[in-house]
Amino acid sequence: MDIAQYEGSTVNINTELSKVSKHDRKKVIEKYRRIAEKGAMTCPFCSEKLLLRAGEIREIHFAHPAGKTCQEADAYDTYRKQTRRENKKHSIIKEAIYTELKSQEVIKPDLRVEYGYKEKAAEKWRHYPDIYMNKGGREFAISVITHVHEIGDEKVVKTISKRNQYFAAKGLETIWFVEDRELADDFEHRVLHLWEAEYGLAIKTVADRLWDAFLEGIMQDFPYNNIFELFRYRSYARMHFDVRSLYYVHSTDDEITFSVYRMILDKKRKPFRAFALNRGYRMHMSSALIVRDEIVLSREEQEDQDRIQFAIEVAERIEQLREEKIAQEETRFAEHIAAEEVTKQNARSRVQALPPEYQQAVAAAAEIVHVDIDVLEYMDKLKTATISAQEAKKLFYYMERHRSELDDYGLSFDEVKRHINYALGRVGNPDIRKWLVEVEYL
Ligand SMILES: [Zn+2]
Structure with missing residues (x-):
């Protein structure tokens, strides 16, 4: 080990050597070697006499006489190596x-x-x-x-x-x-x-x-x-x-x-x-x-303060997040409306770009797609045989597309057909009859 007890205090040989120039190292080593040989340097742990060894292989160190050592000196060496x-x-x-x-x-x-x-x-x-x-x-x-x-x-x-x-x-x-x-x-x-x-x-x-x-x-x-x-x-x-x-x-x-x-x-x-x-x-x-x-x-007060600060920040960030979300929703909604407007506008301008006869066809197609009639009112019209040609056409498209909705009115398709049959018995106009017959073939 690098330490020994000498004249009431601990001497570290490496510290002693670091105090002198390279030139004087030999002198210092020689000094401590002689002192140690006289038995004046002892183990700080077991008080056994120590010798100074300055070999080629190991660093210069103090050692217990051959064959002997003590646990604490061993532990000290292990610790020194570790540090x-x-x-x-x-x-x-x-x-x-x-x-x-x-x-x-x-x-x-x-x-x-x-x-x-x-x-x-x-x-x-x-x-x-x-x-x-x-x-x-x-x-x-x-x-x-x-x-x-x-x-x-x-x-x-x-x-x-x-x-x-x-x-x-x-x-x-x-x-x-x-x-x-x-x-x-x-x-x-x-x-x-x-x-x-x-x-x-x-x-x-x-x-x-x-x-x-x-x-x-x-x-x-x-x-x-x-x-x-x-x-x-x-x-x-x-x-x-x-x-x-x-x-x-x-x-x-x-x-x-x-x-x-x-x-x-x-x-x-x-x-x-x-x-x-x-x-x-x-x-x-x-x-x-x-x-x-x-x-x-x-430090307790510091820790309390840090925790309060943390809680405040959490609350602030949640609030911030909430505001961001609301703003996002609003933007998204506005964008949605704007996009819808653009789509409609585009469709309109596309139709306007078509020749007039196509424009009419598109309008007619749009009308047909949106078949929306008052079913019960139409049934009355059949019963009283007052249905118009336009209405008969609408009725046909409605039956073609939305027959399954008849349930909602408490009607069956067979009942509708019965009403149509009744109307056919009374209406002579071929423009009306044409559409009513179509319904029968559905
Ligand atoms: Zn010892």
């Missing part, structure tokens, strides 16, 4: 979070906070969280991810998801803090664009469950609306209300802050994205890391 890809800020952020949580142990008897590798050294885990937390029996794996520009790498994605699964299999709930980045959020379209790794880092907290319940209520209030469609969010697949959160850490020389994002993850596929429920807001470390049943990681 090798992280940047300098990783340990700063980790230490700040550790200190903040650890300080609460005093006032919360059912809270235990420890470095992951220390807590689980005896169990020889394959991966360790940065910080282990136990609150009333619930165990949490807290980890910080830095070098986020690499977070899109296939390898990093695999590493993170492997660790996530490993901790979950060990019964731990995972909490991830992602070092700040150019967050690709587009609140206008309600989209959070994510790396695949980030997709896997979104967690579920008490505050997310409050959002779940809130959205459930909204659904009951507006059962006929799809919330995602209302916000014009273009989802990959049907989405379910399962709110998750992502936490970004921002560290400056003065302070560490968190930003909190609540979202609903879209289907897991490239490019990865989520529906954004809030704009994201900042929190100071001390308020974000208060431990109740779990780490708070939310």
